[in-house]
Each structure stands twice: as C-alpha cells, then as structure tokens.
Amino acid sequence: MVVGTTSHAGKSLLTAAICRILKRQGYRVTPFKGQNMALNAYAIADGGEIGYAQAVQAWAAGLEPAIAMNPILLKPQGDMTSQVILEGKAVGRTRAADYYRDYFERGWQAIQRSLQQLARHYEFVVCEGAGSPAEINLKHRDLTNMRVARYLNAPTLLVVDIDRGGAFAHVVGTLALLDSDERALIKGVVINKFRGQRSLLESGIQWLENYTGVPVVGVIPWLDRPFPAEDSLDLFERRGRRRDADLEIAVVRLPRIANFTDFDPLVAEPSVSLRYVMPGEAIGQPDAVVIPGSKATRSDLETLRERGTLAALQSYATAGGTVVGICGGLQMLGRTIADPHGFEGDAGTSEGLGLLPLETAIAAEKLTQQRTTRSRWPLGELPVEGYEIHQGRTAAIAPECMQMFADCDLGFVHAGRSHWGCYLHGVFENGAWRRAWLNQLRLRRNLAPLSLEVPHYRQQRDASFDAIADAIDTHLDLTPLLPKHAAK
C-alpha cells in the first residue's frame, strides 16, 4: 500500500513505478485504488470506466485496465455533487454530505470483491491511497487508505513531497495521528521530489528514523518527465512553454475539464508548444484552440460565455483560427445542447458556439466504450482508436458537416473551414492521424510536413514507464516491504 502525507505527494507515480519494477522482476502485479476522485477517466475494453491513473498504472504493470483496479470513481460535477461510478457504471449523483449514508457500505463491499478478485490472479496488488490517511475528521468514512491496508494487512509506504517544505513535520504528524495498529503497517517512508543536495538531507533522515522507528526507504529526485496526471491540480505544475516550437496549440482550461490526459501526446510532440488558457484570459494567436472534455458541458459553456471566452473564440474563428473540440468541447462547438431532464445539471438548453452545425441532447444512459475506426479526414484510411465517455448524443443538421471517421457520428469536420470535433478521447494518441492534423496546421504556415511514420503514443508511454522505473529503482529499497521470498 502506498499512502501520502498530502495529495500530490506522488502516490500515483510511485504506484506505477512499483508496478513496473515488480513486473520487470517477473512478478504478476496489479494496481488497485479503492476509491478515486477525478475527472480523468478511462473506458475499459469491456465497457465501463475507471480512473485514468489506474489505467496508467495497469499499463505500467503490463496489463489491460480492469474495473476491479478501481471499483469506485467519484467525478465532481460542480454544484457540490459528484457522479458515482461503482464497479464501472454510473449509478447516480450524490452530495458529499449524503455519500457516506448512501454509498459507504456498497462501496466497501465492492472494494472487498475487487480485492478478492485481484488476489486470485496476481502475486502483488500495489494499492494506492487517497489524500492523507490522517484526516481525523473523515477517517471513519475513508474507504481508501488504512481501512484497505488493515483489511489486507498490507506493508505500507508513506510518501512525502519534500519540495513543498515541512516534510519532517508531515511524516511525524501523520504517524502520530494513525492508530497504533495502522502505524505498525507503515514499513517505510519515501521522500519524494527532492531537488537539494543529498548530503544536507542525511542528518534529517537519521533524525526521522530514530524518532519514528520507521526506515526511510527512498529519496526520489525530482523527475522532469511529464507523466499522465491524476487530476487538474497538476496542470498548474506542468512546465513552461517550448520557445522553439513551430506550432502553438491552446487548450481552454474549463472549470470541469475532463480527460486532459488527451493532450499528453501533443505535449510530447517536439514541434508543438501547448498552453492552457483560463476562462477570461486572452487567447492570443495560436495555430489552434482546443476545447477539451467537460463533466458539466452546459455549465462550463456558461462560464466561458460570462468570462468573454466564447466571444473571443468567435472572433478568433472569424479571423481564420481553428477551433477543435473533444467530447464536451465537440458539444460546445455545435449550435445547441439540450438537457431537458437535467441529467447533467439544471434542466434546459444552451446555445453553443455554432462553429459546426450540430445539435446535442444529453441522454440518461452513459456511453463508456472503446472504439476502433479509420479516418476520412484529414487523410483517409488512417487507423484511429480511442474511447468514449459521455451522455450526450450529437447529430449533424446541415450538409457542410462531414464525418471525420468511417464510424459515423464519432467526429465532425466543417467542409471548407478547419474546425473539427470528436467524441474520441485519446484521438491524439494515434501517431499518423495526429501528424496528419498537425501537418494541416503546418501547411498554413508554409512549414514542411512531419513524417507520418510514428507509432501509437502507447509506445512512448511504455518507454516512459521504463525510464521512470529506472529513475526510481536506484533510489528505492523495497526490501522491508516485500515478503522474504520475493526480495530479489
């Protein structure tokens, strides 16, 4: 089990790295997180959704993501409510105040079921906690941290982010607030995001080990490599812009942005500089603006309207700019979004940007599925895969709207203009297709086209797991956690 003194201590990354390290040692290993709160989600092969961070960890473990790896996902929708995804399916909306009453027991049952299922197939289950295990006011309703560690009698790592300062106090304080049987499960402390001089840390480590009796099993240096983040707080931590890039792509930072991991393959393109634009912030003159997915499309659309971003996008498009939408962003590009029953927020209809002649209606049933298709645009017959997570159903209402893919209604492009939008999350992962679109933007700037001979982004991601595991392995001693026979 990996718990952290705070959110963003680096639990997700460490869990993924441990999965890859154990996999490389030849073990059958799976990730697990009982309950995740995030708007980044992944639709698994059999349908149904889990947190994206667990999908990433599954890939690190060399596995296909599965529901049992994250049986509860809470997706905050704004207005103090979250959509509850239980064992892959959206089962309702809840307020924080009612969650404990309505879902705690069901959730705990699902967690136990999932753990039993995973234990049958894997030698190691690497569990990730959530937030801090020492939130004393919330502990009785905490489904994710020490309740799981206790249930499994799991040796546990406590991770602390030293970059923010106060690391020693965080570790000592967290241990002090755990019950004694919980404390006994903490077998090691990992100091993460260390940028300083190691020799200056030594006396602190000595003190901490003497004072707490828990060994410091790792000091992980600050890693610059981008890694799919769990929630949108990480967006603010991403590194600065590439000054020497050929193309600039702006992404609208929606209040309820969903699946910003969609943009990782663009960030990984050396010739692209990607930046986020806050609602109300000037758009500038990028080569394209992308409106990402949204957990609350109409409410985010209204925020963009109020802050002047819709008007700014209209002017940008009128001046010849390219506006792109993914999922919720696609819905916003259309003329109207109707939610007469209030499935996603207040009942009503909103007027969209009108850059594509589309109408969207929000349905009761949520679609969560993977798709494989072929492109019709910007080049024909390129392989395209991705996944859908949405309740909206979108239809073209004018002939100038063309289908982007062989599978109809997955994506639309304006004939004669450059705007497009699609329901496929992960669309930029398709190497040749991504390059074909970037080449269109390059053509407008008289830049030479890029080669289409690039692999699917999953290969880059896989290489980054190895690099991360290499970087962490040398700084982490898992021996105190592993059963004696397993220490290699």
Ligand SMILES: NC(=O)CC[C@H](N)C(=O)O
């Ligand atoms: N992933 C998304 O962007 C979802 C869009 C919208 N909230 C829907 O459910 O249809």
